[in-house]
């Protein structure tokens with residue numbers, strides 16, 4: 549069933565262009581978003597709740613809902629949401645994101661939100677799951693079965709469905725017109741092809757993974773919607789390679805983590821050449837001034853402008869700014885995978901972890 553791949557994780561990373569295209573075919577038809585049961589008119593807040601990787605997808609979606617749709621969005625980790633007595637409004641929607649649809653904390657959070665919000669939505673991979681059945685509306689991510697404990701294709705498909713929800717909200721609320729919506733959907737349609745390009749970085753990543761595998765600590769940095777990607781890159785790496793890794797918003801560096809930097813600490817900077825690029829680069833230079841080993845992941849222009857002096861660089865194709873988190877997930881996954889292979893860990897079944905966490 550691994551279709552010639554050594555691990556399910558490798559197969560699932562490689563499948564992303566195909567499953568993403570499937571999801572887009574399902575949700576975008578004739579240049580329109582096919583979400584007939586979704587209308588954000590009158591909705592004044594969205595609360596996004598999930599665990600682990602799914603919570604990082606929610607974190608990216610918060611940027612999209614606020615920047616593109618002008619709709620206030622909160623993100624909560626399910627285990628916190630269910631106990632912190634969140635103030636929910638009857639004019640808000642709550643969105644629960646879960647690959648398995650069975651995560652105990654996310655299910656309990658859905659039950660907790662219950663009637664306190666206008667509507668509950670589930671963004672799930674398993675359409676027959678508890679979360680899918682109990683939410684008012686279930687939106688499948690269409691990633692196909694994900695076996696590897698490290699979530700990969702489910703993450704990018706979750707992001708794709710959440711991007712479409714944010715675009716729908718933006719259009720319903722009159723924040724973007726039909727032409728702008730069309731441009732954004734056209735950009736989404738290019739993602740499967742761009743992901744194929746990103747997958748070709750595998751050889752370069754395998755080359756540098758040997759050195760990463762020697763590290764005790766690794767930092768991931770990103771700004772804006774790339775901040776949750778830094779968190780995701782760190783989670784992926786620690787769960788399968790057992791190397792201590794942290795994701796930080798690059799602006800937070802000088803508020804503490806910069807104390808960790810020396811020539812043994814690889815710092816992975818995820819920075820597409822967007823409006824925040826210069827800010828992130830100046831944080832990256834602070835790392836380099838302290839002899840941190842920087843791996844810059846950007847596009848050709850970003851690397852030309854800022855790659856000098858980096859330990860390594862990886863160039864992704866140019867992508868519409870709002871979609872960079874989906875594309876940049878691919879090198880983050882490949883880095884974790886190849887570093888784990890270099891360490892010889894059990895990639896598909898990492899120690900202490902279960903694919904679906906059905907206990908609190």
Ligand code: M6R
Nearest residue numbers: 600601602646647648651698699
């Ligand atoms: O099935 P779910 O999406 O609800 O699972 C949530 C987390 O347990 C999951 O994303 C976990 O963090 C992954 N192992 C990350 O790769």
